[in-house]
Amino acid sequence: MNRRNFTSSIVAMGCLTVLHGCVMDASEPEADALGNHEQAELGYNPGAGWNLAWSDEFDGTSLNTGNWNVLTSNYDPVTNNCNFGTGELEYPRAQNVTVSGGKLILTAERTSDNPVDSRCTGYGARSFYSGRIHTKGKVEKRYGKIVASIKVPSGYGMWPAFWTLGANISTTPWPACGEIDILEWNSNDPTWMKSATHWSTGAQADWGTGASGNYNLADSFHTYEVEWTASSMVFRLDGNIVANSTYYHNETEFQQPHYILLNLALGGNWYGNPSPASIALPSGTKKTMEVEWVRWYQQGSSTGVSLTNPGFESGMTGWTNWSPNGTEAAGFSETYNGGHAGSYHLTHYNNASPFEVWTYQTKSGLASGNYKVRAWVRKGGAYDIARLQAKTCASCAPVYTDLGTYGSWTLVETPAISVTGGYLELGFHTRLSAGNSANYIHMDDVELIRL
Ligand SMILES: [Ca+2]
Numbered sequence: 044m045n046r047r048n049f050t051s052s053i054v055a056m057g058c059l060t061v062l063h064g065c066v067m068d069a070s071e072p073e074a075d076a077l078g079n080h081e082q083a084e085l086g087y088n089p090g091a092g093w094n095l096a097w098s099d100e101f102d103g104t105s106l107n108t109g110n111w112n113v114l115t116s117n118y119d120p121v122t123n124n125c126n127f128g129t130g131e132l133e134y135p136r137a138q139n140v141t142v143s144g145g146k147l148i149l150t151a152e153r154t155s156d157n158p159v160d161s162r163c164t165g166y167g168a169r170s171f172y173s174g175r176i177h178t179k180g181k182v183e184k185r186y187g188k189i190v191a192s193i194k195v196p197s198g199y200g201m202w203p204a205f206w207t208l209g210a211n212i213s214t215t216p217w218p219a220c221g222e223i224d225i226l227e228w229n230s231n232d233p234t235w236m237k238s239a240t241h242w243s244t245g246a247q248a249d250w251g252t253g254a255s256g257n258y259n260l261a262d263s264f265h266t267y268e269v270e271w272t273a274s275s276m277v278f279r280l281d282g283n284i285v286a287n288s289t290y291y292h293n294e295t296e297f298q299q300p301h302y303i304l305l306n307l308a309l310g311g312n313w314y315g316n317p318s319p320a321s322i323a324l325p326s327g328t329k330k331t332m333e334v335e336w337v338r339w340y341q342q343g344s345s346t347g348v349s350l351t352n353p354g355f356e357s358g359m360t361g362w363t364n365w366s367p368n369g370t371e372a373a374g375f376s377e378t379y380n381g382g383h384a385g386s387y388h389l390t391h392y393n394n395a396s397p398f399e400v401w402t403y404q405t406k407s408g409l410a411s412g413n414y415k416v417r418a419w420v421r422k423g424g425a426y427d428i429a430r431l432q433a434k435t436c437a438s439c440a441p442v443y444t445d446l447g448t449y450g451s452w453t454l455v456e457t458p459a460i461s462v463t464g465g466y467l468e469l470g471f472h473t474r475l476s477a478g479n480s481a482n483y484i485h486m487d488d489v490e491l492i493r494l
């Protein structure tokens with residue numbers, strides 16, 4: 044039974060280490076610093092079972108200092124370092140942190156003032172002003188969904204970030220305090236929400252992932268989130284785009300309260316320490332990182348819709364396999380390599396033979412509203428179709444998420460689907476026209492959530 048080729052690979056990449064070389068793109072347009080203030084802000088629904096524990100909607104005309112501390116130089120008194128340990132080129136100051144039009148605005152600009160903090164004289168003068176705020180001592184929580192609607196500025200050298208540090212950082216210095224990078228963005232990979240974690244194993248330890256919808260994230264608002272539990276972190280872009288890896292953890296760094304940071308850095312080691320002259324921010328111009336809201340949800344009692352045998356522990360009870368070509372038997376429950384929870388999981392597999400199978404469960408009598416399907420998946424090899432999907436009738440067009448390659452169990456979910464007739468079919472549809480023994484797909488712990 045070694046044919047299903049499951050390998051427990053762990054994706055690791057040091058997101059704060061130096062990336063590839065940097066090429067300045069002088070043709071990039073300037074950010075529209077004042078655009079879109081009159082538009083409705085991005086909506087977000089955390090899903091059933093999540094309750095808002097804290098938020099800042101950035102209403103009013105000034106920063107709520109009950110929530111936030113504002114950095115006023117390139118010396119960070121919390122971490123006791125200069126240039127934030129990453130060689131960034133900016134000198135944060137309060138006047139570059141504003142609230143208006145329902146948004147937090149962190150403004151970066153080039154300066155010839157040559158600002159130097161007296162504690163950082165050995166690092167030379169800074170070339171830019173910018174904004175950096177954090178919630179240390181004011182908002183510190185453990186676990187939950189941390190999410191924000193953010194517009195990052197385009198252009199070489201922009202390094203906006205939405206992240207957390209362990210609240211014990213003053214007594215347990217980085218990286219042993221832990222760090223969760225929900226969003227980091229750089230102009231070399233403009234479609235990517237880069238996410239990472241950092242902790243200590245005695246030495247610095249790093250893990251990274253990313254999410255991309257194949258559209259440039261700069262200069263428009265998008266939602267960036269982490270769903271952080273005691274054992275895992277799932278990163279999402281715009282609600283539905285799930286990062287390509289789930290972080291499974293048990294480190295003490297991620298079992299304690301963290302605080303939130305928002306900042307617009309320029310240059311630094313993620314760009315390979317470029318010269319100030321190379322940063323795409325001409326003198327006399329400004330670029331902004333804008334935040335419509337930041338929210339921290341905590342998990343409450345689940346109000347998900349109950350399913351029959353959602354973890355396949357009772358074989359295929361409650362589930363139906365359909366096939367257009369008589370290969371229904373390619374979908375079955377088994378214990379091979381273990382379940383995400385329990386012993387069993389659903390497998391779609393037919394030992395190197397082509398197949399197509401739609402494993403689904405039906406629900407009737409649902410209240411009208413929007414729903415999502417979630418499930419845990421691991422998958423290797425190429426498929427013609429590999430979808431988690433839902434549809435409101437047998438012949439209706441489905442909503443679905445294409446399943447990528449996941450060496451480890453990974454949480455995926457469908458886009459929202461509107462149910463008005465009370466009926467939903469949900470499950471997994473895969474098709475493999477060319478048999479390949481390297482293909483496998485395992486699925487477990489299906490959830491139906493009313494939004
Ligand atoms: Ca707002």
Ligand SMILES: [Ca+2]
Pocket residue numbers: 354355356382383384385386387388487488
């Ligand atoms: Ca199971």
